[in-house]
Amino acid sequence: MIQIDNITKIFGTGAESVAALDDVSVTINSNEFFTLLGPSGCGKTTLLRVIAGFIAPTGGQVSLDGEDLLSKPPYTRPVNTVFQSYALFPHLTVRQNIAFGLEMLGRPKTEVSSTVDEMLSLVQMTQMADRKTSEISGGQQQRVALARALAPRPKVLLLDEPLSALDFKLRKEMQLELKRLQSETGITFVFVTHDQAEALTMSDRIAVMSAGTIRQIGNPRDIYDHPAERFVADFIGDTNFLEAELLSIEDDMARIRLAGGAETFARTVEGESRDSGAVTIATRPEHATLAASGEGLLSGTICEVVYLGTDTHYHVDLDCGARFVVRSQNQPDQAQDRKAGEQVDVVIASGIGQVLRD
Amino acid sequence: MSERGFDIRRQTGFNTIAVFCFVMLYLPIILLVVYSFNAGTSIAIWEGFSWRWYVSAWDNEKVQAATFRSLIIACAASMIATSAAVLAALATTRTRPWRGQMLVFALVNQPLMVPEIVTAVALLIFFAIIKVATGYTGLWYLIVAHAAFCIPFAYMPIRARLQGMDLSLEQAGADLYGTPFKVFCRVTLPQLWPAILAGSMLSFVISLDDVVITEFVKSAGQDTLPTYMLGQLRRVITPEINAISTVLLAISILMVSGFFLLSRSKK
Numbered sequence: 001m002i003q004i005d006n007i008t009k010i011f012g013t014g015a016e017s018v019a020a021l022d023d024v025s026v027t028i029n030s031n032e033f034f035t036l037l038g039p040s041g042c043g044k045t046t047l048l049r050v051i052a053g054f055i056a057p058t059g060g061q062v063s064l065d066g067e068d069l070l071s072k073p074p075y076t077r078p079v080n081t082v083f084q085s086y087a088l089f090p091h092l093t094v095r096q097n098i099a100f101g102l103e104m105l106g107r108p109k110t111e112v113s114s115t116v117d118e119m120l121s122l123v124q125m126t127q128m129a130d131r132k133t134s135e136i137s138g139g140q141q142q143r144v145a146l147a148r149a150l151a152p153r154p155k156v157l158l159l160d161e162p163l164s165a166l167d168f169k170l171r172k173e174m175q176l177e178l179k180r181l182q183s184e185t186g187i188t189f190v191f192v193t194h195d196q197a198e199a200l201t202m203s204d205r206i207a208v209m210s211a212g213t214i215r216q217i218g219n220p221r222d223i224y225d226h227p228a229e230r231f232v233a234d235f236i237g238d239t240n241f242l243e244a245e246l247l248s249i250e251d252d253m254a255r256i257r258l259a260g261g262a263e264t265f266a267r268t269v270e271g272e273s274r275d276s277g278a279v280t281i282a283t284r285p286e287h288a289t290l291a292a293s294g295e296g297l298l299s300g301t302i303c304e305v306v307y308l309g310t311d312t313h314y315h316v317d318l319d320c321g322a323r324f325v326v327r328s329q330n331q332p333d334q335a336q337d338r339k340a341g342e343q344v345d346v347v348i349a350s351g352i353g354q355v356l357r358d
Numbered sequence: 359m360s361e362r363g364f365d366i367r368r369q370t371g372f373n374t375i376a377v378f379c380f381v382m383l384y385l386p387i388i389l390l391v392v393y394s395f396n397a398g399t400s401i402a403i404w405e406g407f408s409w410r411w412y413v414s415a416w417d418n419e420k421v422q423a424a425t426f427r428s429l430i431i432a433c434a435a436s437m438i439a440t441s442a443a444v445l446a447a448l449a450t451t452r453t454r455p456w457r458g459q460m461l462v463f464a465l466v467n468q469p470l471m472v473p474e475i476v477t478a479v480a481l482l483i484f485f486a487i488i489k490v491a492t493g494y495t496g497l498w499y500l501i502v503a504h505a506a507f508c509i510p511f512a513y514m515p516i517r518a519r520l521q522g523m524d525l526s527l528e529q530a531g532a533d534l535y536g537t538p539f540k541v542f543c544r545v546t547l548p549q550l551w552p553a554i555l556a557g558s559m560l561s562f563v564i565s566l567d568d569v570v571i572t573e574f575v576k577s578a579g580q581d582t583l584p585t586y587m588l589g590q591l592r593r594v595i596t597p598e599i600n601a602i603s604t605v606l607l608a609i610s611i612l613m614v615s616g617f618f619l620l621s622r623s624k625k
Contacts, residue, residue: 054529074532075541081533087526091548100544101534152535 002028002051002156002188007060009046009212020046021057022212028156028190029205030065033182035191037199038209039235044192045084047209048158051190052081064155075104080149081158084165086141088133094144095120095129101152119147122181139170146178150185157182159191163198175201196236200224208232225284228269229357233282240288240324242281242298246355249275254355256281259320262297266353281353285327289347290314290338296345300324305340314338316346387607394600401597411601421602424586428566431497431582435504436512436561442505443512443557444550448542451520452528469507477507478574485575495577503575504568508561515560515617519553520546556620563613566606 009021021043028034036044049055051062053074062069069077080101088097098119102112120126123143128136133144142162149157159178163171179202182189193199199206200220207217208231216228227233230241244256249272253265256279266281293299300318307330314326324346338344366372394412398405415421446466450459469477485499527549531541569584576585583606587599 052529052533054532074529075535075537079533081530083526083530085524085526087524087530089527089530089545089548100531100536104531104535104537104540148530148534 001030001065002190003061003063003066004028004047004051005061007047007050007062008058009043009050009055010058019212021050024060024212024214026207026214026217028188030155030188031186033179033189033191033202033204035193035199035203035206036209037193037196037206037236039194042209043212044194044209045160048081048160048190048192051156052079052158053077078155079158080152080154080156081160082145082149082162084160084162086145086162088141088144088148090133093130093132094125094136097133097144098148098151100148105152115151119151122150122184123147138165139174142166142174146181150181150187153185154187156188156190159189161192161194163193164195171198178202200236208235210235226267226269226354227282227356230280230282233354233356238285238325238327240283240285240322241356242283242322242324242353243320244279244281244355246274246276246279253351254279256353256355258297259322260298260318264297264348264353265350266355267351268355269357272355272357280356282356283348283353285313285325286311286329287348287352288324288326289328290316290326291345291347293343293345296347298324298346298348300344300346302338302340302342302344305338314344316344318346390600391604391607393597394604396597396600399596401595401600411597412605414596415598415601415605418598420581420586421583421598424581424583427497427580428582428584431500431504432562432565434501435508435565436558438501438505439508439561440512440516440554440558442509443516444554446509446513447517447520451517466513467510470510474507474570478571481571482574489577497580499575499577500572500580500582503571504565507568507571508564511564512557512561515556516550516553519550523549552620556617559613559617559620563610563617566609 004024004026007021007024008019010017010019012018024043024047036047038044046055050057051069053069053072057070064078069079089100092100095116098116099112102115107115116129117126120129123146125140125143125147128140128144133141136144142165145162163174163178166174175198178189178191182202191199191202200223203220205217205219206223208215208223210231216223216232218226223232224237227236227239233239233241242258244258244266247255247257247263249255249268250265252268254268254272255263256266257263258281290296290302298318298320300316302314303317303323304313304315306313306315309330311327311329314328316324316326318324326346393401393404395407395409396404397408397410443466446462450463450466481499481503485503489495489499523546527545528541531545532538536544567584568582569588572582573585573588576582581589583602587602590599
């Protein structure tokens, strides 16, 4: 278990100083695939490097299984890193790269060679063992970097956007591969990415970061279905934002009145303290449907129909002035039944919308 | 790009100037090499091809002694200079920025900026004091002096290489349980050796070629090859000087080519 308490990192001094991490606290469980997700410059890589020991934080504490990490240099931390650039040693072969950590730990030769063989087969690189790292492809380098970091059996594996240099198809493959490796080895993975789809695919839990702070932590479904605030809702997936008036809170559900006068229920974030006033409601495009005029919560006019193969996006100009997108999955026998210019109503089932935190 | 920009190669007279410069630079050297094969005793009148001056230089005991001395000084000085340069380069690239770092950088490169004659006179006086105090008159004065002015030449390629090296390699070494010393030996040094070799070859050539400082610092009977040649010029000049120069030229070209190949490789 990694316990991160009140970590702050300030780069620069005086007026030019920037807080890359601003009082970040999070607990990462053992054997967990934990993802730090956020746009570039949000501090996710800085946090990873604090755990690895390449950056000393300005303040705060990091411990691993109850043991303080910050007082240790990188080479005594039971933590290994898969670097974004892979950082494979160019003067060594694939096999020598993977053996490096074990040799540094002073393990006996027989153990080193058997572990390296095991790692080579784990990442399916046995054939390439004696090649130089410059003689293998990007995807293969990625596997070697992974094997090198896994070979010493660290308690925690840190992965710094390891898939960003790969092409789309290879990335999809490696996502499943990483997930498999994590469950096979039982090592805690801390994965840094800016790719929300990647985070949703692989993670047990995700921490969404922005401007040096963690905005929300949860499992992929939580994060996607119940975004707590506008940044999270906007960063992950597509979202419709609706202005509404909060009428009351009843059993953790918010009774709201939408523009246009319709009343319905929406979910609230844990610890919601407001019980009146203007609020923003987030709704995913696939959580709403279209109905004939007069049958739904919000009325409007279809202004655009975008066919995307698996589904169709209907862009609806609501009478209240907002734009709302409804995603509907395409069926083989279904004629495209709605056209631009048609008057429609948008239906959002009661309790599906999410009241966002301020 | 060539359509818009100012292309110096298209300016009138550019080719003439370029050709003139190359002729001035290389014609004398070509003539020197050609006349080293002169059968006659003149360095200006061609009397046919012969190896006689190479043989004569080879058999000349003074040339032998001076050559031997030059090689010893160049080897020792370049080794000392390269070792110091590696440490200096590590201290100016692999540490957190520290106070006075720029000053040290300037101090290391000092021999490039201080006029050589000033260094020579200063060393002459300084070593004279030590000679009086200790009575030692051996080769080490020359070795130390040469090592000192060779340091910046060894320092520059090594520093450039360290700066160009991916820092994440050393971080990966540390991450994989390598102590700083092990990481230096197993990760940094294998990446650095072409630059180290390049730096030592360059300082070897610089030491081999030095006249001014050597002339001032050397004790009696400590002629190196260049100072021996300088001494010969005061007497009768024969193509023997050309022959020795040609050999020195060949060594320099070899070393400098090696330097460029090593600085370029594994980028």
